[in-house]
Amino acid sequence: MSADWQSYVRRMEELAVASGLKFHPVDFEAVPDSFMMEIAVYGLPVRMPHWSFGVRYIYQLIQRHMGHSRLFEVVFPGNPGHAYLAESNGLAENILVTAHVLGHADFARNNLLFKRCQEQVSERIVEHAANHARQIQAAIETHGAQRVEAALDAALALEQHVDIDQSLRRPRYPEYVADAKTVLDDTFRRRFAALEPAAGGSALDVKRRAPVPPHAERDLLWFVANYAPEMESWERDIFLAVREESFYFYPVFATQIMNEGWASYWHARLLREADFVPQQAYLDAIKCHSDVVRPVAAEQQVALSINPYHLGFAMWEKIVASKGLEAARHIMEQDDDFGFVRNHLTRELAEELGLFRYSARSDGQIKVLDHELTALHEALLAPKYNFGAPTVSAVRVRNDGTLELMHDTSVDSRGLDLERSRKVLDYLQKVWRRPLVLTTVNQAGSTLELTAP
């Protein structure tokens, strides 16, 4: 069975290239379901050990036993890309998945966000992650599992708190405040200084040390790795390894609707055009396709979460039909989900798809709200802001090494979940090794300080 689908891979690739897809070569590998599941849990084929992945693993196992989730493929962008296909896939499914993978490969090579992150992380994230895992294994052997786990507890708890607009190998802050002389270097000042050299020189020679951080810093993994007063170098390495993996995960997270939609659009299109696929396999593959992109589970009338495959697929169909493939490719290259949804999820399409906005009370009662397009966009995008995490920044390091963290409540005045935040501070305290203060707001909206220890 597995040999069969491979004979179609090359022809599918040729068809994809002819249709205008531009992608790096992809290594296909069929792996057992159990390994597929692990890839889904870890997000990478080989990744650092941590007990929190064990928790996800249990949930994934339970889900699989209940028949809720089935994984056909996982793709890792890169040059070459890696695609893992489930061994249990049938021939038709694998043909479909091959086309789907090529869609992803095209997306990952051409989307600007992906490109930028891959320039940072390099095109070999799979190998890098395996390297991190090996480093961490070595650290466990030298420093003991407990100390490494403490560092990982803290680093992985902050995995969303990176600033992907900064470089992966971001330099430390300049040590001194920028010299006022160089900024204000105009003819008048030069002449003025020339008139009375002693007076001008002595005042400007005093260098002022810059505060750390010079501005609110939300790149917490980087900040801790660089400025923690008493961190071991191997702990810094762990923080930077987690940060690198976050740089890889961010575009996957921030373009999910576009990316899955794009791949679904292309697997459907390539399949339609692939005259070399036997009739029966084609029918089966189309059935499989409609399962993947269906909006609502078969036995239900209403879904309370949007299937990104479905939404993205429907949007790309619309865009290609109305604006042409060339324009669609431009959009694919330049947008992420925020721009994509806001610019291209139109009122007509939202109505056609039956999208709605609802409010859910904590007791489980759900009320459908009016069809307001902008609000619908925001309801769709809200869980995606800032890598799905509240904005917490480092604002000051006191003289005694106390780190002040600040939750930015201007975006969401709800305040942090106190119990969880306290636990995160506990994790972080074990590597920062000095007191921590976190400012947020309580239920009533007044300022609240959490401290550790």
Next chain:
Amino acid sequence: MSQSGDRSGDKPGAAKWYELFSRGARDWLRHDEKVREAVRANLPEVIAGAEVISDGARTVRVPVRMLEHYHFRLRRAEESQGAGQGKAKPGDVFSDPTRAQGPGEKGAGGRDEGEIQLLLEFKVDDIVDWLWEEMQLPNLKARIGPSEETDWVREGWDRRGARSRLDRRRSFKELVKRRGAPGATPNFTDEDLRFRQLARRRQPAVHAVVFFMLDVSGSMSDRDRKLAKTFFFWVVQGLRREYRSLETVFVAHTTEAWEFSEPDFFKVSGSGGTVASTGLLKVREIIDARYNPGRSNIYLFYASDGDNSVSDAADARAALSAITADACFTGYVEVSSGLSRQLATETGKLFAELTAAGCAAGSYALNDFDDVWGAVRHFFTTESHSGDAAAPAEPTPPAGSP
């Protein structure tokens, strides 16, 4: 365009690394280990509320939640917004209890995962060991009675015996000794072999009988009784550490007293008043009929809400002192979940007198399941102190009289 999809066409039988090793399972085990550590750290609280099984079962099951790896997260909103799809008009209202937890998102971590519970099983023996370590409880000093039991002890060596009892070191010594003699063969011979021997010897009895007396009068609620049961269970476990054989006797009383089997004991519910002396007399009667105080370590634990009838005070005092004369320790635990009177009751006074008089007795007011450990700790520390005074017997080595 290269594609090397034929990697799965490796030789049959050549297993890939991921078929031999599961990272998921490794991290899952680490998670479970962490859960166990957490449970162990909070053991008294966790176990105190758990359903403890009275007899036979050597394990306790504790439901625990999966651990969560914490992330910064916003406080849960009273009302959250989401996007859905399907046949719904503005204003439609429906309820979905499964979503009451809020929208779960994949991969980003920080999900609501409190729904799945693990049921962890702990060996009672392990727990008791941990607890004694944790609470630094003293080990009890057993009263060693006159020779009572016979048991096998290891004693001496012989040239014949079962292979499993071969003493290698001894045998080798014999070989070395023999080789010293002129003209000896350098190899082992059957003559060199030495086997450990067993002999049946009489040993002092380390035997205990524990009386559990429970007030089942109308004023005792189900919760009181469950408190008493939990307490009794852990007392038995603690005593088992010290005694090779331990018997339990269960006596319930209202204005009368009866002996029960263990399963029935905790189901008994009576009505009417409380006359503690009936129960105490019953205990005395059983001691006289079945146990020799010189040979058995006798313990009495009495659980009641303390509302003994006032007219019974003198009788109860007499009956109680008749028991304390022979008992290693007498404990009173006042289970009054409703009101906490802190032993200012008829029965409470009775035991306070005993303690004041220097008898091996103690009392404790147990109001809540969280406090079961307080009670256990209290009794085992007081018991060991009063034990110092009453029986200064060091554990003597087994008397090996031929």
